[in-house]
Amino acid sequence: MCEANAYIYKNGKEELYLESVDIMVPEEGQIYLKNLFGEQKVFVGRIKEISLLKHKIVLENK
Amino acid sequence: MCEANAYIYKNGKEELYLESVDIMVPEEGQIYLKNLFGEQKVFVGRIKEISLLKHKIVLENK
Numbered sequence: 001m002c003e004a005n006a007y008i009y010k011n012g013k014e015e016l017y018l019e020s021v022d023i024m025v026p027e028e029g030q031i032y033l034k035n036l037f038g039e040q041k042v043f044v045g046r047i048k049e050i051s052l053l054k055h056k057i058v059l060e061n062k
Numbered sequence: 063m064c065e066a067n068a069y070i071y072k073n074g075k076e077e078l079y080l081e082s083v084d085i086m087v088p089e090e091g092q093i094y095l096k097n098l099f100g101e102q103k104v105f106v107g108r109i110k111e112i113s114l115l116k117h118k119i120v121l122e123n124k
Contacts, residue, residue, distance in 0.1 A: 002064040002114050024112040026088075036115075047109070050086040052064050053098075 006057040009048050068119040071110050
């Protein structure tokens, strides 16, 4: 499977926010995420970096 | 492999912009992309939607 885990970058650390993310839709100042299991979250902040080979999405607060 | 293709959404159509994207880094009003083959591009605009299961990144101009 080709999903990725989303982490929040904070104070030099990465905390798991949502596993197995499928869909991401950035909106005004926030990001809608939905994972393989249908779990949905809205993160207030921005995408810092995505590495698909590492299966990793890094988000951060503004 | 878990890369995705990046498309530009324009006038209801999607045009291929970069194949096999690995890394994406959104910056101020633009997005840095790098693919599996080391090709790098900077797109002026924003991420419209990402679907990892569909291996698809959709970008759009502002």
